[in-house]
Amino acid sequence: MARKPNALRLEEIYHKIEAYPGKRAASLARLLGLNRSEVTRSLPALEERGWLVYEDDRGGLYPFDKANSQN
Amino acid sequence: MARKPNALRLEEIYHKIEAYPGKRAASLARLLGLNRSEVTRSLPALEERGWLVYEDDRGGLYPFDKANSQN
DNA sequence: AAAGCTTGTTGCAGGGAATGCAACAGAGGT
DNA sequence: ACCTCTGTTGCATTCCCTGCAACAAGCTTT
Numbered sequence: 148m149a150r151k152p153n154a155l156r157l158e159e160i161y162h163k164i165e166a167y168p169g170k171r172a173a174s175l176a177r178l179l180g181l182n183r184s185e186v187t188r189s190l191p192a193l194e195e196r197g198w199l200v201y202e203d204d205r206g207g208l209y210p211f212d213k214a215n216s217q218n
Numbered sequence: 219m220a221r222k223p224n225a226l227r228l229e230e231i232y233h234k235i236e237a238y239p240g241k242r243a244a245s246l247a248r249l250l251g252l253n254r255s256e257v258t259r260s261l262p263a264l265e266e267r268g269w270l271v272y273e274d275d276r277g278g279l280y281p282f283d284k285a286n287s288q289n
Numbered sequence: 290a291a292a293g294c295t296t297g298t299t300g301c302a303g304g305g306a307a308t309g310c311a312a313c314a315g316a317g318g319t
Numbered sequence: 320a321c322c323t324c325t326g327t328t329g330c331a332t333t334c335c336c337t338g339c340a341a342c343a344a345g346c347t348t349t
Contacts, residue, residue: 290349291348291349292347292348292349293346293347293348293349294345294346294347294348295344295345295346295347296343296344296345296346297342297343297344297345298341298342298343298344299340299341299342300339300340300341300342301338301339301340301341302337302338302339303336303337303338303339304335304336304337305334305335305336305337306333306334306335306336307332307333307334307335308331308332308333308334309330309331309332309333310329310330310331310332311328311329311330312327312328312329312330313326313327313328313329314325314326314327315324315325315326315327316323316324316325316326317322317323317324317325318321318322318323318324319321319322319323
């Protein structure tokens with residue numbers, strides 16, 4: 148089934164968060180053709196790699212890098 | 219057996235190369251408690267992650283970052 | 290109030306990939 | 320010759336990533 152290496156998966160997810168800041172996990176999953184669980188389960192792994200993700204009170208996801216404290 | 223995630227494994231290997239530049243794969247394997255094959259098989263994965271490793275003609279391994287061309 | 294839809298989470302099973310072991314050939318030293 | 324150490328590789332085992340399905344909670348629309 149040609150599973151992609153984990154690193155590329157995480158990179159895709161983070162890039163989608165950058166491209167669509169504020170989207171919820173389910174929306175990103177549809178954009179990426181992934182299962183919802185895959186996206187939510189990847190968030191901790193993203194942070195471990197230094198790609199911090201901020202989550203607002205409605206589940207919207209935003210990139211949290213570049214020392215941007217207005218998120 | 220508490221196998222560590224692949225990313226941490228690769229990081230450990232590269233840190234050992236930094237700590238003991240010039241050591242061969244078998245030496246690093248002993249220092250890390252790993253099999254020799256694990257270290258040599260990890261070298262391509264290290265490069266894919268941007269942790270370039272230089273290998274001299276006797277098998278000694280060196281970090282190859284920081285634009286250091288005297289390696 | 291219901292019914293419907295979407296969300297995030299979680300348990301489970303399948304499968305791909307990482308790992309360890311052992312054997313091998315080659316290089317070097319005694 | 321022998322012995323040791325090295326890197327490589329084939330194979331079997333095991334890990335854990337992934338998708339699926341079910342669930343509860345929240346929200347909107349009847």
